[in-house]
Structures are given as C-alpha cells and as structure tokens.
Amino acid sequence: MPVNRAKFHFDNTYAGMDMLYGPYVLYQIGDLSCEAGYQTFEHEQAVYEITYVLSGTGAFYVDDTVYTMQKGDLLLVRKGQMHNIISAEIEPLRFFYLGFDFVEPIVNEKIAQLKSFFDTNEQVQFHNAVSLQDTFMRVLSEFISDDVLSNLLIEAYMQEIICGVYRIFS
Secondary structure (H helix, E strand, O other): OOEOOEEEEEEEEOOOOOEEEOOEEEEEEEEEEEOOOEEOOOEEOOOEEEEEEEEOEEEEEEOOEEEEEEOOOEEEEOOOOEEEEEEOOOOOOEEEEEEEEEOOOOOOHHHHHHHHHHHHOOOOEEOOOHHHHHHHHHHHHHHHHOOOOHHHHHHHHHHHHHHHHHHHHO
16 A cells, blocks of 8 residues: 655645636645655646655656656656656655646747647656756745735746746756
8 A cells, every 4th residue: 555644745735726826827836755655646647747856766657657756856747647656765755846737728929838848848857957946945935924925926936947847858
C-alpha cells in the first residue's frame, strides 16, 4: 500500500474555485517535504503541473516513463497524462509544485504561445533549473502574508514561473 505521509505539506488547493490570476487559473500550489518512501496515488493530471525539486531524490512517473529527479530538477506534466511520485527511502524528496490552466478564450498572442508550448513540448525534464527556486518561495510566501497586494504579486510570480519554464526549455 502506498505511503503518503509527509514531514511537511503546505498545500493550497483551489479546484473548482475559479482562482483567477491574470491569464491563469490556479488549481494547486504547494511545498511538500516527504517522508522516506512517500508515494502519491497514480492519477490523471487535470491541469498543467510544474514541479521543482528542492532536495532529495525520487521517481516521477508520467504516463509510461519514469524520471529520476533530484535537487534543482524541473518536471512538466500535461493535462490528461497519468502521474505518480515516489520519494526515495534514503534521501526523501522536498518539492514545490504549481498546478494551473489557461483562462479561455486566450486573446493574448504571447499567452497563446505559452499554452502551445505546454501542450506540445516533448522534453518534460530539465536538470539544474535553480533559477525557479526563489520565485516559488516568493509566491508561496504571498499565500502566508495574504495582504492587500498579495493577489497582484501571486499573479506576477505565477507569470515569472511559467515564463521561466518556457525560457528554460527553449
């Protein structure tokens, strides 16, 4: 039976809540520090997901492919793909994740270009994507501070992460 206990899990899930941030709908964002052997249950990805590994190692399954992930690695999962994560026993994972979709209809040409990238990019893993770590930390801190400017900053940081992923893979 899969183990799904975490040492720490800052999880913000907004499925069905229409959390709009500019051209994006936020479904889930978080920081997960896994126990040894932690495992999610295999599920069909309902939205686009960006995962950034802060520490540890683990196996990330996307459809029929397994990706060994470690500190600094980035993984993209598309809508409709089957997905599962298993943390290592020796060096358990800690990772950030962002689950989002694009607001339809897309009227901005650059946002359409980003969506096309997320829909068609063949490469889904990138090693040493350390430039995203600080932005993930900033966006997560806005959910904690939750002040009058947080929504503007959350939108800006989501844009920075999504555009950063595009640049990394391009």
